[in-house]
Amino acid sequence: MLLTPRVRASRPKTLRIATALLAAATSATLLAATAPAPVKPLGIGDRLFPHLGNPGYDVLSYDLAFTYRGDNKKPLDATTVIDARTSAPLERINLDFAHGKVRSVEVNGAPARFESTGEDLVVTPPKPLNPGEGMRITVRHTSDPRPTKDKDGGWVPTADGLAMANQADAGHRVFPSNDHPADKAMFTIRVTTPKGLTAVANGLPVATAHRGATTTRVFRTHHPMATELAQVSIGRSTVVHRDGPNGLPVRDVVPTKDRKAMERWLKKTPDQIGWMEEKVGRYPFETYGVLMAQARTGFELETQTLSLFESDLFKRPEFPEWYVDSIMVHELAHQWFGDSVSPATWSDLWLNEGHATWYEALYAEEKADKPLQKRMREAYRLSDNWRAAGGPPAAPKGPAPGQKISIFRPVVYDGSALVLYALRQEIGRPAFERLERLWVRTHRDGNATTADFVQLASSVSGRDLGGFFDAWLYGAKTPAMPGHPDWRKAAPAGK
Incomplete structure (x- = not known):
């Protein structure tokens, strides 16, 4: 993710993500069943987002189906199928999900009781699950693109439809999931739209079907993906x-009305990919x-295989061409740093943004004579204040x-690229x-920690870099x- 500079911002630059609760829903039959002990939201203990993710299982794949009826202010009908394997005994299964109505839940084909607490959807299967057991969870629900008071993220309304922006903690505003980058999975995404609209998602297309006045397109990833990187x-x-x-x-996906005007930018991508391949x-x-x-x-935003850009970025006269080019490379670099190699925790975010900023700056140096040093x-001058x-x-x-x-602050961008510059100075x-x-x-295709980077850097350099x-x-x-x-640092802010 790279925040877009604003000359005259008409709204805050940082997103506001809701903490609105998902209303509990159960069928009449299940309501008659004996109520279990009160449910509670769980998490995997991420320091920055304690309730994000869920313990006790590993998701293998998601199959998402969305039906869009042409109005981006109305909820989409959706079905989410999750194939997972348990890693602990489970009497209940916590999923991350908010901002949608759940109609029914099945576990391994059998109806299951469900209720909501916080931003968790808590599912009680007909019988407890044992460690190592496979499970298929089918959730029929709505996926609501309408903003709430404190919300940006998840679905993003556009002038002609919708897109997704799920980072860092908003994938579960679109579909039920284990919404933490530590649990990557394969994705199949099916999107049904009225004819005349085009749907595109992560991965490659595998099927298209026309039925009456609608078209359904199916896309599938070839590599595991974190929920925050999903795109439709x-x-x-x-x-x-x-x-x-x-x-x-x-x-590339471009508004049809801008197709010709945007070609000058789109045709740059192959050479930018080639440049990154030379580096890494x-x-x-x-x-x-x-x-x-x-x-x-x-x-x-670096959504996997299809990076999201504001179309106006390419039309703003105050941005020189080299600057827009470097932003394109920033999101491209994330495909390696953040998407393929994903953070194990959100505190490892510097590995994503520091590297993307590094290659953004290196590209500007090599292609536009903008010195990295x-x-x-x-x-360095500003780093202490950051x-x-x-x-x-x-x-x-x-x-x-x-x-x-708001975790996306200057210290995780140029402040973290500065660490990489210092490392290059230190080891050559x-x-x-x-x-x-x-x-x-x-x-x-995996996850990595800061400790993993320190260990590898020490191995490559031939010396212990722990203190550094x-x-x-x-x-x-x-x-x-x-x-x-x-090199000198600026005085502390406010002094």
């Missing part, structure tokens, strides 16, 4: 196809593309109340570049920059 675009769009490096299918190795997924949405989100020196406001890179402060996306360019390539190859990283990642103050004893 519905609108009056044109899908533009071209070849990328090594025959990679490149698929082969692109990690089955396809890539740019989704230009007619929406004001306040950010750009100059940008890093300015980041740490004071947002915490150190690997131990960020929690989100502001009602603003979950050749070792740093080997580390980058090995990192994305070692942890491809402790200071740079967890210190309240920014350490001295290796090789630049003359």
Whole structure:
């Protein structure tokens, strides 16, 4: 994710995500059953989002089906099928889900009782589940695109339909899930729309069916994906196809009315992919593309295989071409750093945003003569103030109340890229570049922690870098920059 600069912001830059409760719903038959003990929301204990994710099972795949009837202010009918395997005895199954009405739930084909608490949907299967047991959970529900008082995220209304923006804690506002990046899974996504609208989702298309006045399109990922990276675009769009490096299918989604005007930007993507492959190795997924949405989100987002951009970003005269190019590379770099190699916890966010910012800045240096060292020196000057406001890179402060996306502060962008610059200064360019390539190859399609990065960096460099990283990642103050004893920091804010 990269926050979009605003010259005149008509609304706050940070998103406000609701804590509205999902109304409990049960069928008349199940209401007659004996009520269990009170349910409670659970989580996997993420430091920044304690109730996000759920213990006791591992999701293997999601099959999502949405029916859109042409009005982005009305709920979509939806069905979510979750195939999972238990890792502990379960008398109840907690799912993350809010902002939709649940009509029915089945577990392994049998009706199950369900109720809501906080932002959890709690399901009681007909009989307890044993460790290692497979389970299929089928939830028939609505998926509501309408905003609530404190909400942005999940579905994003556009001028001609909808898109998704689920980071960092909003996937469960769209579909029931284990909504934490630590539990990645395969996705199949089915979208039914009126004819005349185009639906596109993560992965590659596998089927299209026309029935009466509607069209259903089916997409499937070839690699596991975190829930926060799911994407569905519905609108009056044109899908533009071209070849990328090594025959990679490149698929862009652009408002039909802007198709010709946007070609100058879209045709850049194959070369940008090629540039990233030179830096870190082969692109990690089955396809890539740019989704230009007619929406004001306040950010750009690295949804897997189809990065979300505000279409106005490409039309704003105050942004020079090199700057927009570098933003495109920022979201592209996330396909390696954040999407293929996903954070194990949200405190590992610096690994996503620091690397995306690093390659954004490196691209600007190599392609537009914008010196990386100059940008890093300015980041160094401001770094102590960023740490004071947002915490150190690997131990960020929690989100502001009602603003979950406020964890995306300057310290996780340029403040974290600064750590990578310091590391390159410390171990030398050749070792740093080997580390980058090995990192994305070692942890491809998985999750990784800050400790994993420290361990790999130490191995590549041939020496223990624990002390170096402790200071740079967890210190309240920014350490001295290796090789630049003359770099100075700004006075503390307010003094």
